[in-house]
Amino acid sequence: MRNLARSEALFAEALEHIPGGVNSPVRAFRAVGGRPFFVDHAAGARVRDVDGNEYVDYVGTWGPAILGHAHPKIIAAIKAAADHGTSFGIPNPFEVTMAKVIKAAYPSVGKVRMCNSGTEACMSAIRLARGFTKRDKIIKFDGCYHGHADSLLVKAGSGALTFGHPDSAGVPADFARHTLVLPFNDEAAVTATFAANPSVIAAIIVEPVPGNAGLYLPRPGYLEFLSRITAAHGALLIFDEVMTGFRLAFGGAQARFGITPDLSCFGKIIGGGLPVGAFGGRTDIMDYLAPLGPVYQAGTLSGNPLAMAAGLAALEELRATNAHARLETLGAALEAGLSRAAKSAGVPVQFNRCGSMFCGYFTSEPVHNLADAMKSDRERFKKFFHGMLDAGVYLAPSQFEAGFLSTAHTEADLELTVSAAARVMKGL
Numbered sequence: 159m160r161n162l163a164r165s166e167a168l169f170a171e172a173l174e175h176i177p178g179g180v181n182s183p184v185r186a187f188r189a190v191g192g193r194p195f196f197v198d199h200a201a202g203a204r205v206r207d208v209d210g211n212e213y214v215d216y217v218g219t220w221g222p223a224i225l226g227h228a229h230p231k232i233i234a235a236i237k238a239a240a241d242h243g244t245s246f247g248i249p250n251p252f253e254v255t256m257a258k259v260i261k262a263a264y265p266s267v268g269k270v271r272m273c274n275s276g277t278e279a280c281m282s283a284i285r286l287a288r289g290f291t292k293r294d295k296i297i298k299f300d301g302c303y304h305g306h307a308d309s310l311l312v313k314a315g316s317g318a319l320t321f322g323h324p325d326s327a328g329v330p331a332d333f334a335r336h337t338l339v340l341p342f343n344d345e346a347a348v349t350a351t352f353a354a355n356p357s358v359i360a361a362i363i364v365e366p367v368p369g370n371a372g373l374y375l376p377r378p379g380y381l382e383f384l385s386r387i388t389a390a391h392g393a394l395l396i397f398d399e400v401m402t403g404f405r406l407a408f409g410g411a412q413a414r415f416g417i418t419p420d421l422s423c424f425g426k427i428i429g430g431g432l433p434v435g436a437f438g439g440r441t442d443i444m445d446y447l448a449p450l451g452p453v454y455q456a457g458t459l460s461g462n463p464l465a466m467a468a469g470l471a472a473l474e475e476l477r478a479t480n481a482h483a484r485l486e487t488l489g490a491a492l493e494a495g496l497s498r499a500a501k502s503a504g505v506p507v508q509f510n511r512c513g514s515m516f517c518g519y520f521t522s523e524p525v526h527n528l529a530d531a532m533k534s535d536r537e538r539f540k541k542f543f544h545g546m547l548d549a550g551v552y553l554a555p556s557q558f559e560a561g562f563l564s565t566a567h568t569e570a571d572l573e574l575t576v577s578a579a580a581r582v583m584k585g586l
């Protein structure tokens with residue numbers, strides 16, 4: 159067993175002062191039981207806790223650490239930027255460079271605005287879509303997460319054509335009413351919803367490869383269908399690429415699948431590990447934003463020079479090292495290894511993967527949407543999670559989270575992971 163004395167003491171203290179002891183709920187390990195470890199430092203693919211235990215990390219700070227932790231070029235960029243001052247509240251040159259880099263990688267983006275989190279990016283893109291189309295309703299898909307803004311905290315409606323229920327206390331039903339929640343990968347549900355709600359749907363917002371309920375992929379033609387049907391009804395298609403942007407390809411899911419959304423949301427990787435968000439898209443839509451247009455959106459720290467410098471260093475390194483080819487190779491190797499481990503242990507696992515994102519669901523049936531994902535054996539996942547943690551492998555503390563590879567993962571890390579999984583699965 160690991161020694162966790164210092165983590166345990168810190169968590170006990172944290173519980174006195176911070177709700178649930180954490181500043182973001184999944185960190186509390188509620189879905190798997192037990193208590194979180196506290197990190198002392200992280201470098202490359204490794205995280206070390208305050209008691210000195212080391213883990214191969216597949217959480218990667220929930221996506222941003224695509225180059226591994228504490229990449230020297232990112233750290234150097236942050237230090238250099240900090241020497242010039244940490245925030246100005248007036249334009250700095252990094253913002254222009256960042257906008258140009260995003261535009262060059264995403265041809266769907268004519269203009270882009272920076273903000274401070276993925277939540278802000280999605281919230282602002284929705285407001286913009288509503289202001290531009292002069293319509294109130296939006297479609298989202300169950301299992302897709304777009305941050306915690308009120309009208310997006312709606313997961314499960316009682317039926318495809320009825321009003322959504324708020325997923326959180328404190329969200330007025332009047333807000334949730336404007337959010338229509340449908341199952342992912344179901345074309346008929348979308349068609350029926352447009353037919354039942356003529357000329358009132360502003361936009362569809364979607365994670366093109368949903369990674370917030372584990373990971374499942376769009377069926378062939380599904381994203382094309384979303385693009386067609388929004389255009390046919392005068393609604394906008396918003397790709398939430400906060401997780402997939404610069405990860406599934408340098409040009410994100412939209413490059414990987416060849417789709418041109420009207421608006422896109424970004425975050426995570428583009429901040430190099432610092433707080434960031436961005437949304438961008440068609441110029442005629444983006445020019446609806448203040449100060450040019452009637453849709454208000456702002457931020458004291460938006461375009462923050464440290465975040466921009468860190469993000470630019472990360473994006474430059476990703477491109478310069480052809481990182482996505484390497485991530486694809488690592489992803490395929492991990493998939494093969496973990497699938498083999500599950501098979502030899504006789505444990506039914508659906509291993510879903512797209513590039514460097516993955517999820518192993520403990521179920522014998524394929525997973526294409528949230529309902530399929532819910533069939534997985536979460537008790538089994540809990541045991542697996544803790545077994546892996548004891549073996550020095552840190553997976554996300556929930557069956558319904560994606561895993562992330564970084565360019566810092568080595569073949570040796572994968573071997574350690576696969577042999578640990580083979581051992582742990584035999585005991586499930």
Ligand SMILES: *Cc1c(COP(=O)(O)O)cnc(C)c1O
Binds near residue numbers: 274276277278399426
């Ligand atoms: C993480 C995430 C968000 C929210 O971003 P925050 O920076 O945590 O606010 C939104 N959408 C998707 C797809 C995400 O993965």
